[in-house]
Amino acid sequence: MYEHSIRTVTTQTLRRMPYYMHQLKLLQNENVTTVSAPKIAERLNLNEVQVRKDFAAVSSSKGKPKTGFLISELLYNMEELLGYHNADEAILIGTGPLAQAIITHEGIQNYGLRIIAVFDTVDDNIGSEINGIKVLASDKISNLCRRMKIRLGIITVPAKQAQGICDQLIAGGVQAIWNFSQVHLSVPEHILVHDENFAASLAILSKHLKK
Amino acid sequence: MYEHSIRTVTTQTLRRMPYYMHQLKLLQNENVTTVSAPKIAERLNLNEVQVRKDFAAVSSSKGKPKTGFLISELLYNMEELLGYHNADEAILIGTGPLAQAIITHEGIQNYGLRIIAVFDTVDDNIGSEINGIKVLASDKISNLCRRMKIRLGIITVPAKQAQGICDQLIAGGVQAIWNFSQVHLSVPEHILVHDENFAASLAILSKHLKK
DNA sequence: TAGATTGTTAATCGATTAACAATC
DNA sequence: TAGATTGTTAATCGATTAACAATC
Numbered sequence: 001m002y003e004h005s006i007r008t009v010t011t012q013t014l015r016r017m018p019y020y021m022h023q024l025k026l027l028q029n030e031n032v033t034t035v036s037a038p039k040i041a042e043r044l045n046l047n048e049v050q051v052r053k054d055f056a057a058v059s060s061s062k063g064k065p066k067t068g069f070l071i072s073e074l075l076y077n078m079e080e081l082l083g084y085h086n087a088d089e090a091i092l093i094g095t096g097p098l099a100q101a102i103i104t105h106e107g108i109q110n111y112g113l114r115i116i117a118v119f120d121t122v123d124d125n126i127g128s129e130i131n132g133i134k135v136l137a138s139d140k141i142s143n144l145c146r147r148m149k150i151r152l153g154i155i156t157v158p159a160k161q162a163q164g165i166c167d168q169l170i171a172g173g174v175q176a177i178w179n180f181s182q183v184h185l186s187v188p189e190h191i192l193v194h195d196e197n198f199a200a201s202l203a204i205l206s207k208h209l210k211k
Numbered sequence: 212m213y214e215h216s217i218r219t220v221t222t223q224t225l226r227r228m229p230y231y232m233h234q235l236k237l238l239q240n241e242n243v244t245t246v247s248a249p250k251i252a253e254r255l256n257l258n259e260v261q262v263r264k265d266f267a268a269v270s271s272s273k274g275k276p277k278t279g280f281l282i283s284e285l286l287y288n289m290e291e292l293l294g295y296h297n298a299d300e301a302i303l304i305g306t307g308p309l310a311q312a313i314i315t316h317e318g319i320q321n322y323g324l325r326i327i328a329v330f331d332t333v334d335d336n337i338g339s340e341i342n343g344i345k346v347l348a349s350d351k352i353s354n355l356c357r358r359m360k361i362r363l364g365i366i367t368v369p370a371k372q373a374q375g376i377c378d379q380l381i382a383g384g385v386q387a388i389w390n391f392s393q394v395h396l397s398v399p400e401h402i403l404v405h406d407e408n409f410a411a412s413l414a415i416l417s418k419h420l421k422k
Numbered sequence: 423t424a425g426a427t428t429g430t431t432a433a434t435c436g437a438t439t440a441a442c443a444a445t446c
Numbered sequence: 447t448a449g450a451t452t453g454t455t456a457a458t459c460g461a462t463t464a465a466c467a468a469t470c
Contacts, residue, residue: 010461012461014415019411049429050461052429053430063427065426065469066427066469067426082414096312097315097316102409105308107393107409107410111417112413113417152416152417158317176420178413182318194415202319202389204226207294208403209362221437263451264454276444276453278446278450278451279452
């Protein structure tokens, strides 16, 4: 079993990956062992060529004409690709309801993420616990990131504080930021910011309703 | 002041809208009255032509060479476009931490959304209150949607229940679904599903970290 | 063999970016 | 006037989809 694929895994492919995994697991639970791209495409309302290309991009071995792909192998390859087998460590900033929701989210641990520290800017919250994790003062962010080699920061603070927190994360050597604040963050070239912007989502939804 | 623009507002344009609005408000707070596309582009790390086209798509009057656009007008046009002036009514299904975070989210009311009812599938939660809203049994969903002419449903229930809830929303005549469950929802052509998939987001982030 | 499915090359589509003339 | 900025047309880019030969 060697590398054969030169197809690149694009962001769009990555985005579809969890949906594939869910379908594969459902089939696995029915004791099915192989599956074809068209079958998965139909279940997910996707184009079959797209699914085939996605599978080709992640699978460690080729699919068999007439049979398809080995489910267990595909699943393993996807989990490996997404790092489910070796969790990323992250810190979370903010202690509001959204922070609570993220920490307690059933999925997140399974998705290869471990939140190892929580910070807040509000004095009153510092020292309290959230899901068993002690809340630290935000001025310790860059220090802890550096010391623990943290590479992912999750921002849930209000708009006004977001860029400041972001800067501290960058100073701490963080490589990627999951941004739940509703504002644009300015970062150096090589840093990835992934925005989770409810206002943007609502913009799309409410435009659809205006017809 | 009449319609002049034939430029269509794409999904991507809509997605950027809240970021523009935030910048415009910041400038307005500094008593600035006009702004150019390149200025906003620089602040948001976007291409200036893209911003200019976006502005042209939403603005009710043309920009002036050398001056740019009137901030107050642009803001009004954007708010109008996104329906901030006449709120959509929505129902929310689920009472977990994520549901709590959505209901209490500072922004959401301002973004032209009013959550008028909350449902849950878990018997123990029914009748309790969440943020002052009484939690109803999920078998009443389609009825209430129809009666109140609800057009947006927000799904925060676990994966297994998501499609069932979705079907009830559709049966109730809902036109759009904001899907926080981690699974694909099958819906008729004309219904819009907007996925908020944490697993997909993490897939993108953790891939970036693997380099 | 026939037919489902694969992998790949080419065509299409949509969005972004570049180029440039018009204008205040 | 000169220069910043607009609006628009054309070029580029990336992703999706169509077409089709290869294969089990």
